[in-house]
Amino acid sequence: MQATDTHRxxxxxxxxxxxxxxxxxxxxxxDIGFAEDLAQDALVAALEQWPKSGVPDNPGAWLMATAxxxxxxxxxxxxxxxxxxxxxxxxxxxxxxxxxxxxAALNDNVGDDLLRLVFISCHPxxxxxxxxxxxxxxxxxxxxxEIARAFLVAEPTIAQRIVRxxxxxxxxxxxxxxxxxxxxxxxxSSVLEVIYLVFNEGxxxxxxxxxxxxxxxxxxxxxxxxxxxxxxxEPEVHGLVALMEIQASRARARVGPSGEPILLFDQxxxxxxQLLIHRGLAALDRAEKLHAEGLRAEKPGAEESGxxxxxxxxxxxxxxxxxxxxxxxxxxxxRIVTLYAALGQLMPSPVVELNRAVAVAMAxxxxxxxxxxxxxxxxxxxxxYHLLPSVRGDLLHKLGRFNEAxxxxxxxxxxxxxxxxxxxxxxxxxxxxxxSTTPGPE
Numbered sequence: 001m002q003a004t005d006t007h008r009x010x011x012x013x014x015x016x017x018x019x020x021x022x023x024x025x026x027x028x029x030x031d032i033g034f035a036e037d038l039a040q041d042a043l044v045a046a047l048e049q050w051p052k053s054g055v056p057d058n059p060g061a062w063l064m065a066t067a068x069x070x071x072x073x074x075x076x077x078x079x080x081x082x083x084x085x086x087x088x089x090x091x092x093x094x095x096x097x098x099x100x101x102x103x104a105a106l107n108d109n110v111g112d113d114l115l116r117l118v119f120i121s122c123h124p125x126x127x128x129x130x131x132x133x134x135x136x137x138x139x140x141x142x143x144x145x146e147i148a149r150a151f152l153v154a155e156p157t158i159a160q161r162i163v164r165x166x167x168x169x170x171x172x173x174x175x176x177x178x179x180x181x182x183x184x185x186x187x188x189s190s191v192l193e194v195i196y197l198v199f200n201e202g203x204x205x206x207x208x209x210x211x212x213x214x215x216x217x218x219x220x221x222x223x224x225x226x227x228x229x230x231x232x233x234e235p236e237v238h239g240l241v242a243l244m245e246i247q248a249s250r251a252r253a254r255v256g257p258s259g260e261p262i263l264l265f266d267q268x269x270x271x272x273x274q275l276l277i278h279r280g281l282a283a284l285d286r287a288e289k290l291h292a293e294g295l296r297a298e299k300p301g302a303e304e305s306g307x308x309x310x311x312x313x314x315x316x317x318x319x320x321x322x323x324x325x326x327x328x329x330x331x332x333x334x335r336i337v338t339l340y341a342a343l344g345q346l347m348p349s350p351v352v353e354l355n356r357a358v359a360v361a362m363a364x365x366x367x368x369x370x371x372x373x374x375x376x377x378x379x380x381x382x383x384x385y386h387l388l389p390s391v392r393g394d395l396l397h398k399l400g401r402f403n404e405a406x407x408x409x410x411x412x413x414x415x416x417x418x419x420x421x422x423x424x425x426x427x428x429x430x431x432x433x434x435x436s437t438t439p440g441p442e
Contacts, residue, residue, distance in 0.1 A: 006051045014043055017060040018141040023113035025067055026176050032120060033166035036138065038074075042067040114139075115230040116176050118223075122191040125172050130165040131194045133158050139226075140219045150216055151201065152208050188231075192240050192312065195223050199244050203251075207417035211261045217248050228283070235290035238283045239313030245280030246319040249273040261424050265328045277323045284320055287313040314343045333363035350379045351387075358391055366398040386415035390425060397432065406432035 018039060025035035042063040056062040121135045136142045136150075144162065148155040179187045202216025224241040231237050253267035291309045309317065318339045325331040340356035354376060361369025373392050382388045393408030409429035413422045 006055065007047070009055050010043070010046050010050060013046075013055070013059045013063075015141040017063055018043075019114060019117065019139045020060065021063055021067060022138050023117040024064065025071070026117060026120070027113050028068075029071060030176060032117075032138070032169055032176070036166070038067040038070050039063070041070045112178070114226065115178050118191055118227060118230070119178055119187055120169060120174055120176055122187070122194045123169065123174055124187065124190050125174060126165050126168060127161075128194070128197070130161045130168075131190065132197055133161040134165045135194050135223070136198065136219065137162050139223055142219070150213060188234060188236065191227065192236060195220050195227070196240060196244075196312075198223070199247075203247055204421075205418055209259075209419050211259060211418065211420040212251060212255055214251060217244070217251065220244060221248060233290065235287045235294065236310040236312050238287035238290065239310055239316050242280045242283035242287055242316035243312050243319055245276045245283060246316060246323050249276035249280065249323065259420060261420055263424075264322065269326065272323070280316065280323065281320060284313065284316045287316065309342075311343060311347050314339055314346065318343075331362070333359055337363050350376055350382050351385070354382070354388060354391060357395075361395055361398075366395045370395040370399065384415055386412045386421075386425075388412075389415070393425075393428065397428070402432040402435040405429075 021039045021042070022032070022035050025038050026032050029035055029038070045066050046059075046063060050056075117138060118135075121138050122131045126134065132151075133147055136147050137144070142150075144159045145155055147153075148158040151158075178184070198216055199220030202213040202218075202220065205211060205213050221241075221244050224237070224244055228237050228241050249272050250264075250267060252273065253269065253271040254262055256262055288309055291313060318336050321332050321336050321339075336359040337356065340352060340359050344352045344356060353372065357369045357372035357376070359369075360372060370392070373388070373395060376382055376388060389408040390412035393405045393412060396402075396405035396408060406429045409425045409432070413425035413429065416422050416425065
């Protein structure tokens with residue numbers, strides 16, 4: 001095998017094995033930073049040895065054994081061993097003596113270890129930016145350079161976020177465990193938020209020259225699917241997976257030959273990925289059943305209703321309305337309006353209300369939608385949100401108020417940091433030039 005082939009194989013192995021490796025090491029050494037250092041040492045050893053000896057039959061076991069020996073060496077060399085470190089060193093040696101197949105022993109806990117790693121990477125004690133960076137680093141196996149490139153942030157900034165995050169977790173003595181009871185819901189919300197932030201950045205990049213960043217979507221989907229396997233009874237996990245699967249199904253239809261954005265109504269639905277849609281609808285069905293079971297457990301005799309779902313399941317149900325429609329005209333807009341109303345009750349937000357306005361415009365006409373949008377203009381949180389003038393421009397355009405629409409599209413273009421989206425908005429503004437404006441209702 002050529003050295004370059006070996007290096008590609010090592011990279012593939014690392015992406016697959018590193019989350020499990022770091023999770024198992026963290027359980028053993030009780031320090032996420034030290035666990036990652038040990039894993040990286042094992043990777044360096046692989047890069048040095050595998051090009052000469054070849055990739056072992058069980059590369060994950062090789063990496064784990066190498067990292068474990070590095071841990072034992074570290075504890076033996078340390079001149080200031082704490083009691084727990086000495087105990088860990090003895091436990092590791094005892095494990096090696098008693099269990100020849102170390103990989104099999106570690107596999108007994110791998111599911112729990114990965115779940116613990118998910119929760120510690122997304123711990124609320126960290127900033128949102130730090131959670132995202134640490135999650136992609138530890139669970140995605142991405143390099144600092146790859147994370148920086150994905151989010152258009154300087155590499156030293158990402159490196160500092162990761163270092164500070166690991167230091168904070170150590171200083172706060174955050175336990176390597178899955179939270180229980182009421183804390184589980186709060187922590188799970190943080191985990192889902194991080195995964196969805198990663199997906200959204202890939203689905204509609206906030207800045208740069210690319211409308212889509214497929215690698216981020218794929219990474220978020222991978223993390224979501226892993227979490228669904230590790231927490232099979234959590235309805236919102238399945239709701240988020242459903243939402244991402246269905247949204248990702250449109251990826252090929254959302255970008256033109258030159259990378260230009262293609263809006264929902266202009267997409268060729270034959271290019272939507274039916275496998276992802278099928279997976280998404282199955283995950284949505286699972287989420288809705290789990291929500292209904294939870295509701296009945298809390299309130300025996302309670303009837304199932306769309307309002308019983310969580311926020312991700314509701315958003316997935318909205319996406320499913322689009323996925324089920326063979327043409328834009330077949331879309332069940334009244335159903336989408338109802339779902340957005342339920343979502344607004346569950347998590348009141350000007351952004352949710354803006355999306356509801358779009359649905360209302362489709363169901364009841366652009367004037368009805370515009371009335372909702374106009375009521376949002378005073379919202380300070382939307383002052384620099386480019387989609388507010390973008391939606392308003394679209395509704396004004398449909399009402400024949402082209403001069404006003406042009407101004408809104410130009411304002412939206414000035415607010416977005418994505419060059420592809422800016423080009424689209426300026427193109428729409430240009431289309432309004434020279435068209436006669438129809439006076440709106442008094």
